[in-house]
Amino acid sequence: MTGPNRTGAASRRQPAPRVVRARTAALAAGPLDVDALLDDSQTHIIVCCGSGGVGKTTASAALALRAAERGRRVCVLTIDPARRLAQSMGLSQLDNTPRPVDGTRSLRGQGSLDAMMLDMKRTFDEVVVAHASPAKAQQILTNPFYLALSSSFAGTQEYMAMEKLGQLHAESAGSGRWDLIVVDTPPSRSAMDFLDAPERLSSLLDGRFIRLLLTPTRGPARIFSSGFGAITSTMSKLLGAQVLADVQTFVAAFDTLFGGFRQRAEATYERLKARGTAFVVVATPEPDALREAAYFVERLTREQMPLAGLVVNRVDPPAASLTAEEALAGAGRLDGADPAQAAVAALLRLHADRMRLQDREAHLQRRFAAAHPSVPSIAVPALPSDVHDLDGLRRVGELLSTGV
Amino acid sequence: MTAALVRPSGIRLHIVTGKGGTGKTTVAGGLAMALACDGKRVLLCEVEGRQGIAQLFDVAPLPYAERTVAVVPGGGEVWALAIDAEAALLEYLEMFYRLGRAGKALDRFGVIDFATTIAPGVRDVLLTGKVYEAARRRGGKDGNRVYDAVVVDAPPTGRITRFLNVNAEVAGLAKVGPIRKQADSIMTLMRSRHTAVHLVTVLEDMPVQEALDGIKALRDADLPVGRVIVNMVRRSPLDGAARGALSDGTIDAAAIEVALHKAGIDASPLLVDGLLAEGYDHLERLALQEEQRTILSGVDVPVIELPLAADGVDLGMLDDLAGILAGPGLP
Structure with missing residues (x-):
């Protein structure tokens, strides 16, 4: 379960981090300097997060374009862009590989922009093929549980976004193709799901249930799993014996794979905590969106993750x-x-x-700033129309840089 | 008129979805209150652990238990429930299998955690299963339905078809057994004329596109589409004449200056230009809204419009919403 009581993987392994809270609003951080963030050659990953419908995808595309046109070599990983925005970046097909975006105007020809759209099933399949023997991979890819898990169930997108980010980062470290990766986060029920994905995976793998499913049902191990018979028979009763057999096959085939996957997910999580990463929280000046942003800011602070600041989008x-x-x-x-x-x-x-309306929005923003005085923020005006070309993204980029 | 909401149409299960930020929780709350007119009892459920209902009705966070959150004129009641997958699983096991010790063992071995966090779709199966149970529950001496209607504040449009259709997928995985039987019954209700999926949107490009995609996906999965509910429609202070005068240039800087003098307001050039700019900006937005309205009218789903709440949503606003939703045109 996600929720306020669920802590991330890191906080279980480390002593609780000290939360530094400024005492007064007088210490309030200044405005978020987007250009300084983009120009800093030490910034290698920017993660845009926030609740659904606040303009995360557009903001991440605009940040990526602006960074490229200021001379960075950028790859933007989008999760679920609106069709026309995707087309504007040349993402008409979902092929899970970064492709150069045409029409960028890079400073002195130094910068570049590649974009890709996450295909979660394909990413999952690729992980399986890359890390399992051909025979085992085949067994996994055709298992009905794998098919269901990889293509249609909630949560998988977050794991796969994390996995893809790890892959892109490894590739850029190896080839030097990019020096900045901008990530959009999945439209989940909570902005926190993205951070919780590796932890959920770990808790699954550490679970005794998985261990039991992997335990041979005959032999000495049987002695230690007293009660397991009752469980399997209950499960059979509930699901039918064939389902249980499918689950066991799936889990067994996945065991080796999960180990590596978990390691990589944890490595990615650690990288997100390290210097070089910057989280940009996006919200609109509405109570729900700012509340979600507040949860996220508090969570990042608690886990000592590098928070660059808050973008308050669509102020009017x-x-x-x-x-x-x-x-x-x-x-x-x-x-x-x-x-x-x-x-x-x-x-x-x-x-x-x-x-x-402005009074109401300003009130909400003041309340946020008073509760989170150390978080730099910038307010970005609403565009009268939606963005669906590079010029539109460029305009959003300028607004992100200058604010209202 | 309000009776027409529930009985003749026979819709007992209202699923409210929408793109993030379109206000689907508010609409679900307003719909529940509308349905509770005439002394009806309505259950409003949330399934995403956000405690959105508690915030909307300004009550303490909801536990996994049904409780009253609002009483409407005429004696109707809105009850609310935050459905929690883990609690639903334990309840389910207890109810159907009287597991007792075995249920505890499942918990001890991490099965509950496994089942609700990672096993394919189990979370959605449990959440829809609980909704199904509440929608069909009968009680009392007369054996009447406990709830006249159930309203679900459901996952967003991008996930809704998968969420509602999860039992069809389970039916594909589990070929026999009680879970299969349960999955089949849930799908039968979801696809019946007793269910309607309403899509909340706002008059903007992406949310409208998402609503249209959602309608198509729902229909492809044989799930019944109810209404498109257009939320947060701005009432324009400019009538047709004022809009015309602004767009054809009759109202220009000079005309504004003259009128401001009459109004006793100091007509600085900054103010005059500002008012004019706000007017043009407004016309542009209205044109874009109209474009989206036209797109929506091309779909064969009835559309209801709800005005933007001037000062944020409060309980009084919910009553207004309920009044509009209870008007003609709702299922």
């Missing part, structure tokens, strides 16, 4: 500074029967709505 600043009260009072003094006056009264009411 008014273009004029007249207060809502003044605007409404003025609108009330205009003659509704006169078309021109009625139209201007409507504009004043529109302005009042935007001022009120």
Whole structure:
């Protein structure tokens, strides 16, 4: 189960990290300097996280494009981009391999941008083929449980995003093809799932149940597994004997593979904690999104993971500074029967709505900043339309850099 | 009119999905309150462990137990339940197999943890299984249904078909046995005319596209699509005449300046230009909304629009939402 009581793999192995909390809001961190982050040659991985619908995918694509055009050699791993955004980066097909993005304008020709879209089933298949003997791989790939697990069940995407990140990082370390990897995180029910994936895998593998399934059902080991007979018979009763047989085959075939997978997932987790990684938390100025962002920030702090800052996306600043009260009072003094006056009264009411919205958004942001004074943040204005080409991404990149 | 919500259509199970950020929890809450009119009892379930219902109704976090979160005029009640997969599994084992000691052994050997965290789809099987149980439960002396309707704050559109269809996949894995039988019964309810899957969206490109993709995926899986609920629709303070005057240039900087003087507001160039810019920005947004509305009207699913809450969602707002949802056009 994920949840506040579930801690990550790291916190189990290490003493609880000291949480440094600034005492007053006076210590509030400044704005998030996106360009400094992108230009820092020590930044090798940027992870964009946040709850669903806040614009994570667009933000990660925009950050990647901006970094490339400022001279970095970038690979962006997107999870589930909107069709038109994917097409704008040339990702019309899902082939699980980074491809160069056409149309980037790189500074002095130094930077480059490759993009890929995660295909979780294919990533899983590749792991199996790469790490199991041909006979065993075949056995796994055709097992009904493997098919179900690899293609359609919740959680797999997070494991595979982690796995793919590890692969890309290893490749860039080996070949020098990239010096920055930007990762979008899966649209999970909670932003935390991405971090919890390796831990969940570990707890599964350490589970006595797996050990029992792998234990020979005859011979001396049988003695130690008293009660196991009751369990298998219960399971058979529940699922049917054939299902249990399938599960056992699956687990047995997977045992060796899981070991390596777990090691790599843990290595990736450690890399995420190391210098060179930066987490960018994305939220919108709404209570739910900021609450999720707060959980995530607290979790990263607790695990001493490198948090770069918060992007508050889609704020909607008014273009004029007249207060809502003044605007409404003025609108009330205009003659509704006169078309021109009625139209201007409507504009004043529109302005009042935007001022009120801004107040509400500012209030939410202040509350977040007061609770997390050490987190740099930047507010990015809402674009009137959706982004679906490189120019749009470039514009978002500029906004991420300059803020409102 | 409200009676038409539940009985004639016969829909007892309302599944509410939507892209993240479209407000599906709020809509699910409003729908539950609408369905509870006329003294009905409605169960509102959440399945993702977010405690969204508790926040919406401003009550303490929900345990794995059904409790009242709202009473509506006319004596109707909204009950709520946060379904937890592990608790559901233990309950299930207890109910069907009276496992007692064996159930504890399963827990001790990590089977429960295994089953609910990693085993393919078991989590979704348990969550849908509990929904199924609540939707069919009968009680009391007369043996009536305990709940007149069940509303599920379901996983987002991207996962909804997989979530609802999980029992079909289980049926593919388990060829015989009680789990197979249970999976078949759940799929029968999910695909019946007693169930409707509603998709919440907002008038923006990606959420609308996702809703359309969701409708197609649900239909491909033979799952019944109910309504598209367009949430957070901005009411424009500009009527048709004002919009026309703004877009054809009748209202320009000079006209605004004149009117501001009449309104007793100091008409600085900054303010005049700002108001004009906000007006154009607004027109652009309205045009984009209209585009999305047209796209939605091309789909043969009835659409309901809900206005944007001016000051965030509170309980009063939920009542308003319920009122709109209870109007004509809801299943």
